[in-house]
Amino acid sequence: MSERQIQLEVLRYNPETDSEPRFQTYSVPCLNEWVVLDALNYVKDNLDTTLSYRWSCHMAVCGSCGMMVNGEPKLACKAFIHEYGDQIRVEPLANFPIERDLVTVVEDFIAKLASVKPYLIPKEDKPVSAGEFKQTPAQLLTFKQYTLCINCMLCYAACPQYGLVPEFIGPAAIALAHRYNQDSRDGGRDERQEVIASHEGVWECSFVGACSEVCPKHVDPAGALQQVKVASTIDWYKEHLMPWVKK
Amino acid sequence: MAKSNKPIFWGPFAAGGTITAFVTPVLVLLTLFAALGFVPSLLTYEHLHAFAANWLGKLVIFGVILLSLWHAAHRLRVTVHDLGVRADGMVAIVVYFIASLGTVATLFYLLRI
Incomplete structure (x- = not known):
């Protein structure tokens, strides 16, 4: 050796x-x-x-x-x-x-992570006796990559926007919110959007992409954030141009 | 936290980004070919002039230029911020002014055809 x-x-x-x-x-x-x-x-x-x-x-x-x-x-x-x-x-x-x-000191990240409610908020409450929530492999594939996040915060250390604007919710937390939003069993997107669609949420991201480069688990948070931006933009147009459309 | 109105700006920015990624390189290449004297018959002056004379052609050209300029201005503003320049208000005025100038010029020349 x-x-x-x-x-x-x-x-x-x-x-x-x-x-x-x-x-x-x-x-x-x-x-x-x-x-x-x-x-x-x-x-x-x-x-x-x-x-x-x-x-x-x-x-x-x-x-x-x-x-x-x-x-x-x-x-x-x-x-x-x-x-x-x-x-x-x-x-x-x-x-x-x-x-x-x-x-x-990681308290800032922990608070931000908690603020996006990174857990399943079931669409419907059903008793255990009603059986499991089923999911197809294709449904799983839409979010599986984002479940690999280990909260190591490398993406926050790499993100120039987080360095400049400490209020920014940041890559890992938004990617995790996206993970639950994409989950077919979840119904909590509206609650999460209150934080995600705010100015300090996804809109502070300037798509530098450093988060995805340093991610040790290949989560690709930058990709998740772009998908969140597209979805939030569609929300905005729906809310403002078609207010009669029920979500 | 209040929801941001950023989508108004981000929508055209994203559309401009898509155009810049897919259409602009082709336009640059075709322009280069033309500069080197290689002009396919479809892209001769008469054909392109006729395209620009039609209202639908005008709209397409205007859309491509407006969105590309808007995208470039916004991208530049954000990049300058990432590079550590803290005069965002000033930078915003300069880049959006240049983009607006280009947009108005496009409108002016298109309407003259």
């Missing part, structure tokens, strides 16, 4: 002692098949126990180890060392306040 000495430049910030963030460099002997998260774990275990960062599954499922690796939003568990040079710079996710070291 080949081993390489990597200079890992990590952003450090302790709100209790530091007036501003600084970089600290660790020399880490990395195996070729390691990911950046392995290197961070090596630092934590062997070099500096005070380093703080979030992680859990180490297999791109939990979405907690999102961070900037050489300036790009990445899951640390999916960023392979062999794809980088001998110097790797690791910073907390862009566009979020820093809580400590690589840990960001």
Whole structure:
């Protein structure tokens, strides 16, 4: 197994002692098949126990180890060392306040996610005895891709609009709203549109497309947002030009 | 949160985007061919003049140019904002003014045919 000495430049910030963030460099002997998260774990275990960062599954499922690796939003568990040079710079996710070291404050995203009601709001309440809600493979296909979102927030770190306009509901939350709107069992679109069709909703998106480029699960939030724009535009014309048409 | 009226602007913007993606490259290519002296009989001056003289032809030409200009102006405004220029009001006035100028000129020349 080949081993390489990597200079890992990590952003450090302790709100209790530091007036501003600084970089600290660790020399880490990395195996070729390691990911950046392995290197961070090596630092934590062997070099500096005070380093703080979030992680859990180490297999791109939990979405907690999102961070900037050489300036790009990445899951640390999916960023392979062999794809980088001998110097790797690791910073907390862009566009979020820093809580400590690589840990960001994510309350803003959590609140936005909750505001779009990302859960099934059944069209009709039916008792369990009435049986299951059936769905064809074609119906499933209209939203399956959007169910793969793991809430890692890489898309928010990549989105220049979110950086400029913090009120923007953002890619993942709108893509998830779209996921439930597209679900044949769901009847909650009108409730979600109150948030989605607002100015801070989908209309802050300028279709830069960076969200889809960085998404580790290939959700394509940018595509979802364009579909939401088309649907919201049709809504608007219906509401204003054909008010007699019942939804 | 109140629903946005953005669809009024976004509808023509999206239509313009579709035209810019599918029609504009063809027009650029045909114009290039014409510039190089290769003009298919269907695209001779007489044929195109006759097309522009018909009210339906006028409408098509006007629609293509209006929507393309509107799309380009709006796209440029948003891109400039993404690049970090914070004078959105000023940028909006400049780009929409240029687009309006082009639209009015199109109308003027079409009505003269």
